[in-house]
Amino acid sequence: xxxxxxxxxxxxxxxxxxxxxxxxxxxxxxxxxxxxxxxxxxxxxxxxxxxxxxxxxxxxxxxxxxxxxxxxxxxxxxxxxxxxxxxxxxxxxxxxxxxxxxxxxxxxxxxxxxxxx
Amino acid sequence: xxxxxxxxxxxxxxxxxxxxxxxxxxxxxxxxxxxxxxxxxxxxxxxxxxxxxxxxxxxxxxxxxxxxxxxxxxxxxxxxxxxxxxxxxxxxxxxxxxxxxxxxxxxxxx
Numbered sequence: 001x002x003x004x005x006x007x008x009x010x011x012x013x014x015x016x017x018x019x020x021x022x023x024x025x026x027x028x029x030x031x032x033x034x035x036x037x038x039x040x041x042x043x044x045x046x047x048x049x050x051x052x053x054x055x056x057x058x059x060x061x062x063x064x065x066x067x068x069x070x071x072x073x074x075x076x077x078x079x080x081x082x083x084x085x086x087x088x089x090x091x092x093x094x095x096x097x098x099x100x101x102x103x104x105x106x107x108x109x110x111x112x113x114x115x116x117x
Numbered sequence: 118x119x120x121x122x123x124x125x126x127x128x129x130x131x132x133x134x135x136x137x138x139x140x141x142x143x144x145x146x147x148x149x150x151x152x153x154x155x156x157x158x159x160x161x162x163x164x165x166x167x168x169x170x171x172x173x174x175x176x177x178x179x180x181x182x183x184x185x186x187x188x189x190x191x192x193x194x195x196x197x198x199x200x201x202x203x204x205x206x207x208x209x210x211x212x213x214x215x216x217x218x219x220x221x222x223x224x225x226x227x
Contacts, residue, residue, distance in 0.1 A: 035216065037163075044120070044221040045155070045163065045206050050214045059214040062118060095162060102210045103153035103168040110162055 002026040004096055004108035011114045012086050019082040020111045022096030029077035030054040033099035036070065036081045038092040039110075050099065051079055086115045121146065121207055121219035128225040129197045137222045139190040139207030145217050147188030151210035154183060154192045157221075158203045166205075167192060194224075202226040 007021040022034065036048040049060035051070040058070050069082045079096055094111045097104035122140040129135040139152065146152055152170045155163035165174055167183035170190060180195045190209070194201055207219040 033214075037218075045157075045208075045218045047208070047216045047218055050216075061215065097163075101168065102149075102151040103165055103208070104155075104163075105165050105168075105174065107162040107164075 002098070002106045004098060004106055006094075006096060006108040006111045009112040009114070011116065013117055014087055014115055016086050016115075017082060017084045018086060018113050019080055020094050020096075020113070021078050021080050022108050023076065023078045024098070025077065027098075029072075030074060034070075034072075034079045035097045035099055035104055036068075037095045037097055037104070039095070040089070040092040043092075048081070048094075053079070083113075086113075088115050091115045118211060118215065118217050121209060121217055123205075123207060123219040123222045125220070126223045126225065128227055129194075130227045131197050131199060133197050134193060134195045135197060135224065136194075137192045137205055137207075137224070139192070139209075139219045141188050141190075141209055141217070143188060145188075145209040145211040146185065146190055148212065149210045150185060152183065152185055152190040153208045154181075154190075155206045155208065156201075156203045157206065163206065197226055199226050 003025045032053045035050045051058045071080045096108040098106045150170050154167040156166050157163045166177045166181050170185040171183045182193045205222045
């Protein structure tokens with residue numbers, strides 16, 4: 001069955017960087033794109049960006065441009081999301097989601113990133 | 118890229134029907150027939166309930182339906198059940214491999 005398994009929670013200091021992984025199984029990795037969506041505590045969902053599972057092409061939401069990077073490793077069917085220059089308001093659960101057509105049909109379990117001095 | 122507009126909360130009694138609206142612009146909801154809806158229970162990942170504005174994936178109960186008119190999309194839940202109590206988010210494709218979510222609606226089943 002389709003599975004997206006994310007890496008464990010992280011605690012970072014302001015100004016640091018974080019890299020979250022999302023390892024997929026149960027489908028052809030290169031046939032899909034992947035999106036990253038975050039959710040701050042008690043807040044709604046926010047789209048961060050998209051990465052193509054085949055060629056690694058990306059598109060980032062304007063508010064994250066210059067601070068976020070997304071990549072793939074086809075050999076391990078893993079997508080990565082990195083965020084630089086962390087601030088306290090980056091504290092959130094970060095989700096990867098498989099793009100099927102124009103929607104997100106399967107989601108990872110989420111990774112809590114806490115930014116605190 | 119501004120968030121789509123949803124009501125903060127809606128409520129209904131078991132067996133009743135409710136509708137959640139999602140308003141965007143001609144750049145997102147109005148420009149594409151590509152609105153999806155997600156259900157999120159506390160502490161859980163979102164779950165796809167409607168895609169392409171009015172299609173239901175396998176696994177989503179048939180009491181969930183979607184529609185769209187102009188720049189406003191709607192999610193209707195008929196025959197409310199206790200397990201439908203959750204947060205609901207709309208999401209629209211906005212062109213160029215970009216998406217935008219709504220602010221979310223908390224559904225309370227009375």
